[in-house]
Amino acid sequence: MKKIENVEYDALLESFKEILKRNKLKYTNQREIILKTLYCNNEHFTPEGLYFLIREKYPELNVGIATVYRTLNMLEESDIATSISFGTQGKKFELGNKPHHDHMICKKCGEIIEFEDKAIEKRQEQIAKDKGFKLTGHLMQLYGVCTQCQKKDAGE
Amino acid sequence: MKKIENVEYDALLESFKEILKRNKLKYTNQREIILKTLYCNNEHFTPEGLYFLIREKYPELNVGIATVYRTLNMLEESDIATSISFGTQGKKFELGNKPHHDHMICKKCGEIIEFEDKAIEKRQEQIAKDKGFKLTGHLMQLYGVCTQCQKKDAGE
DNA sequence: GTCAGTGCAAAAGTTTTGCATACAG
DNA sequence: CTGTATGCAAAACTTTTGCACTGAC
Numbered sequence: 001m002k003k004i005e006n007v008e009y010d011a012l013l014e015s016f017k018e019i020l021k022r023n024k025l026k027y028t029n030q031r032e033i034i035l036k037t038l039y040c041n042n043e044h045f046t047p048e049g050l051y052f053l054i055r056e057k058y059p060e061l062n063v064g065i066a067t068v069y070r071t072l073n074m075l076e077e078s079d080i081a082t083s084i085s086f087g088t089q090g091k092k093f094e095l096g097n098k099p100h101h102d103h104m105i106c107k108k109c110g111e112i113i114e115f116e117d118k119a120i121e122k123r124q125e126q127i128a129k130d131k132g133f134k135l136t137g138h139l140m141q142l143y144g145v146c147t148q149c150q151k152k153d154a155g156e
Numbered sequence: 157m158k159k160i161e162n163v164e165y166d167a168l169l170e171s172f173k174e175i176l177k178r179n180k181l182k183y184t185n186q187r188e189i190i191l192k193t194l195y196c197n198n199e200h201f202t203p204e205g206l207y208f209l210i211r212e213k214y215p216e217l218n219v220g221i222a223t224v225y226r227t228l229n230m231l232e233e234s235d236i237a238t239s240i241s242f243g244t245q246g247k248k249f250e251l252g253n254k255p256h257h258d259h260m261i262c263k264k265c266g267e268i269i270e271f272e273d274k275a276i277e278k279r280q281e282q283i284a285k286d287k288g289f290k291l292t293g294h295l296m297q298l299y300g301v302c303t304q305c306q307k308k309d310a311g312e
Numbered sequence: 313g314t315c316a317g318t319g320c321a322a323a324a325g326t327t328t329t330g331c332a333t334a335c336a337g
Numbered sequence: 338c339t340g341t342a343t344g345c346a347a348a349a350c351t352t353t354t355g356c357a358c359t360g361a362c
Contacts, residue, residue, distance in 0.1 A: 026336050047327080063343090066327085135299070
């Protein structure tokens with residue numbers, strides 16, 4: 001994984017610090033590591049998964065699961081991260097910095113593919129307008145079976 | 157609430173019985189009540205919420221929470237019901253009988269408006285095809301502020 | 313009669329909380 | 338220094354499971 005010297009991350013970090021300051025919260029090592037880990041691993045983490053990864057990569061920090069939960073909830077409330085849940089596999093968090101993107105999820109293996117579609121975005125705005133909603137965000141998840149799992153299924 | 161003498165419900169019930177039979181499962185009172193309650197209350201239930209409602213309406217049945225969980229999971233596996241999660245409010249189940257519909261959710265008051273959009277459905281199928289997915293379903297939620305809440309906000 | 317379904321209670325899993333200590337501001 | 342954040346462990350919640358009994362077929 002390349003070292004972070006990245007305008008996008010810097011901006012994210014700044015806005016994070018900004019939000020912390022605005023809410024009189026403290027900028028701690030743990031909070032930064034959690035943010036950074038979410039950023040670097042372009043994945044969707046369960047709180048537990050994130051916890052284990054951080055424990056492994058930064059054992060000296062000795063992060064507690066409670067801190068991970070507290071931080072994730074805080075990030076979600078601040079709209080820095082969002083959580084999604086699919087099937088029985090529980091809740092997963094990701095950063096909400098990417099402006100608009102959606103998820104296609106394999107029901108068999110849980111793989112998540114991200115995609116973006118301007119046409120759909122446009123329609124969404126139109127629908128909201130029709131119903132008198134002021135649109136602030138959206139969540140779209142397509143469920144299906146990924147190529148690999150389709151092959152596997154066929155083989156059985 | 158009007159009594160059920162409803163073609164749509166009958167059809168649902170039939171397909172439910174059909175699925176039960178196909179899987180050598182039994183048609184029990186509890187299972188029917190759970191299905192009926194989901195159908196009559198056009199809402200999105202948490203397992204617990206459904207449990208309490210059923211306890212209240214059919215105390216003589218003495219349904220256990222375990223049965224509610226078991227049945228909901230069974231319904232979801234059979235694609236009769238789907239579960240979605242609304243933010244931190246946990247997992248909610250609804251019947252999947254309405255062929256395709258999505259949700260627009262007011263972040264202020266929690267109101268849920270259902271809508272349907274053919275153009276988006278089409279695009280979704282196209283996207284899935286492009287990525288090699290076999291699409292089995294989708295979940296789309298638009299978040300925003302409803303007309304009433306916008307007015308309220310303006311008034312403050 | 314047989315075997316799946318049920319309620320109950322216990323267990324397993326997940327998330328939050330209380331508290332003493334650590335550390336950012 | 339002050340007071341928030343943290344780790345730990347306990348508590349609270351949520352969901353699943355084991356078991357003896359019930360009831361659908």
